[in-house]
Structures are given as structure tokens and as C-alpha cells.
Amino acid sequence: MKLSSFWPPRRSIDRAGAEIYRRRNLDQPWLTRQAIRLLPDVLKPSDHLLEWGAGGSTAWLGRRVGSIVSVEHDPHWHGRVQGQLEQAGLDREAVRLLSPAPVDDPARSPYVRVIDEFGDGTLNVCIIDGEHRASCALACLPKLSGGGLLVLDDGAAYLDHATASPHSRQGRGPLDADWARFGAAVSSWKLIWTSDGYSDTALWIKPGG
Numbered sequence: 001m002k003l004s005s006f007w008p009p010r011r012s013i014d015r016a017g018a019e020i021y022r023r024r025n026l027d028q029p030w031l032t033r034q035a036i037r038l039l040p041d042v043l044k045p046s047d048h049l050l051e052w053g054a055g056g057s058t059a060w061l062g063r064r065v066g067s068i069v070s071v072e073h074d075p076h077w078h079g080r081v082q083g084q085l086e087q088a089g090l091d092r093e094a095v096r097l098l099s100p101a102p103v104d105d106p107a108r109s110p111y112v113r114v115i116d117e118f119g120d121g122t123l124n125v126c127i128i129d130g131e132h133r134a135s136c137a138l139a140c141l142p143k144l145s146g147g148g149l150l151v152l153d154d155g156a157a158y159l160d161h162a163t164a165s166p167h168s169r170q171g172r173g174p175l176d177a178d179w180a181r182f183g184a185a186v187s188s189w190k191l192i193w194t195s196d197g198y199s200d201t202a203l204w205i206k207p208g209g
Helices: 009-024 033-042 056-062 075-087 110-117 133-140 177-185
Strands: 048-052 067-072 095-097 123-128 144-153 190-195 200-205
Touching: 033 144, 033 190, 033 200, 048 056, 048 110, 048 133, 056 067, 056 075, 056 123, 067 075, 067 110, 075 095, 110 133, 123 133, 133 144, 133 177
Parallel strands: 048 067, 048 123, 067 095, 123 144
Antiparallel strands: 144 200, 190 200
16 A cells, blocks of 8 residues: 555544544534634524534524524434524524535525525625535625634645645645635735644624624
């Protein structure tokens, strides 16, 4: 086997640390620890939040904002998150089971088009950690209010940014034309890039707040 198939020891340690943290904190978002520490300081009880990719994050986020809509494509995870919402005293219908088809035109899918339920400038937070991330990221830009927060998990896999995480696009440019469009659209936004050496979570704040 080629040596390139092995991760350097530092990355293996980072990956193990991230996985241990997630197993010990199943009720928290699967984001970097730095992002998880930042979010309670910026989320407000009046915020309207849309999350693509439901999970342990959904109830955690729901307890910290005024309203949440979470989108999931997997029936098992959908049912599991509904139970977590009930246990937290939140509305189980806040998580939607929506199809990601057609995969060859994801911007038309019910999964992405849930964004049409929101008027321009009416969302305070968008969390992108599920399917069709480029389409979701582009779709939510006009819906965010001034000062609104956009959170993208695993950002290094899509955007060119200095990072020690594996599978990053550092020095290679955006993954494709959609991610290039997104990067250009948020180039003037405040960016907070977080990394645990295994994965990266990027947070952008829209100007105008």
C-alpha cells in the first residue's frame, strides 16, 4: 500500500479526538468545538433558523432560537430527530422529511426549495450540513437578514482555505462553479473559519446588521 494512503499521525490524532468528542456529546451539533462554543453567544431567542441536515444539532439549536425548521432526507434520522425534539419539549413537526430528487438538478428538489417558505431578509440563521450543500448555500443568501449568520460544515471540502484538515481544497480553488459563485457572493461578509484538524466549520455574517 502506498504511503500516501496513510494519514499523518497528527491528522489521525485530530480525527480520533473529534470522534471521541462527538460520541461523548451526542446532543450537540456535529460541528467543530470552536463553532459550538461560538454559537450560544450569537444565537438569539428571537431568531428564525433554517437547518439543512437534521441530527443532534436540531434540538440543541431549537432551544436557543425563536423558531426552527430542519430538513432531513433520511427517514430513520427524521424519526429519530422527531423523538429528540419531543423529549426537549419542542415541536416534532419542526423537522421535515423532504426528497433531494432530482439529483441532476438539486436546486429544484423539495429539499432545497423549502427555502421558498421564507421571504427575503426574514431568516436570521442558516445551517448547512446536509445534502446539496452548494444549492442550499446559494439559495439562502437572499433570505438572510442583515447581520444574519450562515454556517457551513466541512467547508474545506468545497472552498479554498488554509487549513490542516484532510481532503481540503487549499491551493486548488473552489470545488466547482457553484461554489465559486458562492465564494464570490460572500467575499465581503465577515468570515470566522474554525477547524479541529479533522473538519472545518465556516461561519459568515451578512453585512447590514
